[in-house]
Amino acid sequence: MNMRDETFTERLRAIGTRWQRDIRSAGDDTKDLYLPLVARGPREGVRVLRDLAYGAHPRQRLDVYQPAGAHRAGVVVFIHGGAFVRGAKDINDEMYGNVLIWFARQGYLGINLGYRLAPESPYPGGAVDIALACQWLTEHVAEYGGNPQRICLVGHSAGGTHVGTLIGDPVLRQEFDPDGRHGVCCAVLVSARLRADDLPVNPNVGGVAAYFGSDSSAYDARSPVTHAAKVAMPVLVANAEFENPLLDLYGLEYALAVGRARGVAPLHLALADHNHVSMVTHFNTEEQFLGEQILAFFERAG
Numbered sequence: 001m002n003m004r005d006e007t008f009t010e011r012l013r014a015i016g017t018r019w020q021r022d023i024r025s026a027g028d029d030t031k032d033l034y035l036p037l038v039a040r041g042p043r044e045g046v047r048v049l050r051d052l053a054y055g056a057h058p059r060q061r062l063d064v065y066q067p068a069g070a071h072r073a074g075v076v077v078f079i080h081g082g083a084f085v086r087g088a089k090d091i092n093d094e095m096y097g098n099v100l101i102w103f104a105r106q107g108y109l110g111i112n113l114g115y116r117l118a119p120e121s122p123y124p125g126g127a128v129d130i131a132l133a134c135q136w137l138t139e140h141v142a143e144y145g146g147n148p149q150r151i152c153l154v155g156h157s158a159g160g161t162h163v164g165t166l167i168g169d170p171v172l173r174q175e176f177d178p179d180g181r182h183g184v185c186c187a188v189l190v191s192a193r194l195r196a197d198d199l200p201v202n203p204n205v206g207g208v209a210a211y212f213g214s215d216s217s218a219y220d221a222r223s224p225v226t227h228a229a230k231v232a233m234p235v236l237v238a239n240a241e242f243e244n245p246l247l248d249l250y251g252l253e254y255a256l257a258v259g260r261a262r263g264v265a266p267l268h269l270a271l272a273d274h275n276h277v278s279m280v281t282h283f284n285t286e287e288q289f290l291g292e293q294i295l296a297f298f299e300r301a302g
Contacts, residue, residue, distance in 0.1 A: 065110030070145025081157025160192020164224025
């Protein structure tokens, strides 16, 4: 960890050690821990345009975080999590806008993306919404100073699932974009659920059923890891030391499948001391390692 005092690190580590026993309260404690830091984070020079519609549904909205003087800037699209049944592009006054503020401060156009939730919008609804948003961005992002040929998707948790589906699932490839790129040059999967399961250790088994369906025999065919070998674009996989049960193993499984198909492993990061929630709540604080790694990856991919 960088730029954090020892007491803060100890508190974060203590949350992590009880993570898998109670992810709800541990997640809330993580947000409370980071909220004062995020609230103090710099945001000068970043203009925010909220709730632009890319579809007809009220949740098909996105926010644009525009750096001063943006012109053909790289575009970072953040897709939030929420176990498929909850979550929003803003979970409070500071988060998840903190993610896009940080990228905008580095000169990139930030997009904070909302999407429809299960059970109203089951599989592959989340990925469909990202595809629709990518189509909208390809047509309109230049109006805000972005480069429609340099778009990077960053999906967290269930948002990472939807990104993984979009770039690999043959159903989506056939319907929206045969080459599997959807106008996107790279993808980052942060603490993503890359395999659907109904195992007893899964604290979000209800959300998995609501999105992927109650028939678990369909889960393998609908899991991003099953189609990882078909992914055409550069991909980065990132996990926390303290994850929701099995998500770190699924991340490794996904990276291994991509590596075997390509003959070279994709970039995989594991952040010590961090947990499933702090992977995104730390953005726009003095910690910058993950953000810097994502941007370096983006620059190489684009």
